[in-house]
Amino acid sequence: MNVLSLNNVTKRFGGLTAVDNVSFHIEQGEIFGLIGPNGAGKTTIFNLITAIYSITEGEIYFNDKKLQRKKPYEIANMGVTRTFQNIRLFKKLTAYENVLTACHKSADYNIFSSIMRIGKFKLQERYLKNKTDGLLKLMGLWDYKDIVASNLPYGLQRKLEIARALALDPKLLLLDEPAAGMNPEETIQLMELIKEIRNKFDLTVLIIEHHMDLIMGVCDRIFVLNFGIPLALGTPKEIQENKKVIEAYLGKEEKTYAED
Numbered sequence: 085m086n087v088l089s090l091n092n093v094t095k096r097f098g099g100l101t102a103v104d105n106v107s108f109h110i111e112q113g114e115i116f117g118l119i120g121p122n123g124a125g126k127t128t129i130f131n132l133i134t135a136i137y138s139i140t141e142g143e144i145y146f147n148d149k150k151l152q153r154k155k156p157y158e159i160a161n162m163g164v165t166r167t168f169q170n171i172r173l174f175k176k177l178t179a180y181e182n183v184l185t186a187c188h189k190s191a192d193y194n195i196f197s198s199i200m201r202i203g204k205f206k207l208q209e210r211y212l213k214n215k216t217d218g219l220l221k222l223m224g225l226w227d228y229k230d231i232v233a234s235n236l237p238y239g240l241q242r243k244l245e246i247a248r249a250l251a252l253d254p255k256l257l258l259l260d261e262p263a264a265g266m267n268p269e270e271t272i273q274l275m276e277l278i279k280e281i282r283n284k285f286d287l288t289v290l291i292i293e294h295h296m297d298l299i300m301g302v303c304d305r306i307f308v309l310n311f312g313i314p315l316a317l318g319t320p321k322e323i324q325e326n327k328k329v330i331e332a333y334l335g336k337e338e339k340t341y342a343e344d
């Protein structure tokens with residue numbers, strides 16, 4: 085079953101076509117990579133899926149529901165959550181508070197019960213605490229739970245963003261450069277963590293990343309964009325061997341005078 089479908093999607097900013105007639109379909113449970121050189125249109129695709137930008141042409145479907153004319157919070161409520169290339173945390177709140185505030189979306193209590201701290205409210209409070217604890221432990225953030233987000237190392241802030249996105253109970257998780265700023269060892273750990281998260285929460289994952297080791301190690305399939313134009317779609321092995329992809333990343337070899 086397709087969880088996400090992009091059908092002939094185009095996005096223009098004035099005279100610039102950032103995404104040009106892009107189509108791809110992601111199946112339930114897949115970890116799907118979106119790669120391409122700088123400025124290829126990857127983040128623009130995330131912004132189109134999450135309704136931060138409006139689509140110029142084409143359609144996007146999430147679980148067979150058309151996503152047009154929705155607000156970003158409606159998309160999140162449908163089960164599509166994301167992280168950002170430029171980390172967006174509550175910088176002055178602790179790691180714990182950052183996750184707890186996101187968990188509150190799933191709370192269901194009224195002001196009266198919260199003032200009286202009775203029955204259902206207490207149960208909800210315990211549920212939110214357990215959920216927050218579990219997410220912090222899963223992401224390896226438990227020892228940092230009382231540290232203010234802005235004081236965490238960059239790599240841990242990225243993990244905290246993932247924990248926040250998971251707190252919203254997604255079905256589709258969009259990760260925008262989750263390994264940026266991480267060293268090779270941290271990147272390998274993150275790769276394993278992404279697989280664990282996918283299995284544990286029965287997720288589908290769409291991931292933008294420049295670390296090729298991570299993309300090749302974690303993705304089931306990869307879609308390549310170049311200047312907004314689709315270049316290739318395939319398994320990591322197929323993408324690694326694709327001449328057009330190699331040229332887009334490394335440039336085309338010039339024929340020397342001697343070869344003519």
Ligand SMILES: Nc1ncnc2c1ncn2[C@@H]1O[C@H](COP(=O)(O)OP(=O)(O)OP(=O)(O)O)[C@@H](O)[C@H]1O
Nearest residue numbers: 097100102120121122123124125126127128129169
């Ligand atoms: N709001 C905007 N207004 C105008 N142009 C934009 C806007 N957002 C993106 N662009 C342009 O669209 C193109 C694609 O940008 P995008 O950020 O999607 O690329 P990217 O593949 O994510 O790049 P990177 O790997 O560097 O993050 C770029 O030329 C960018 O300048």
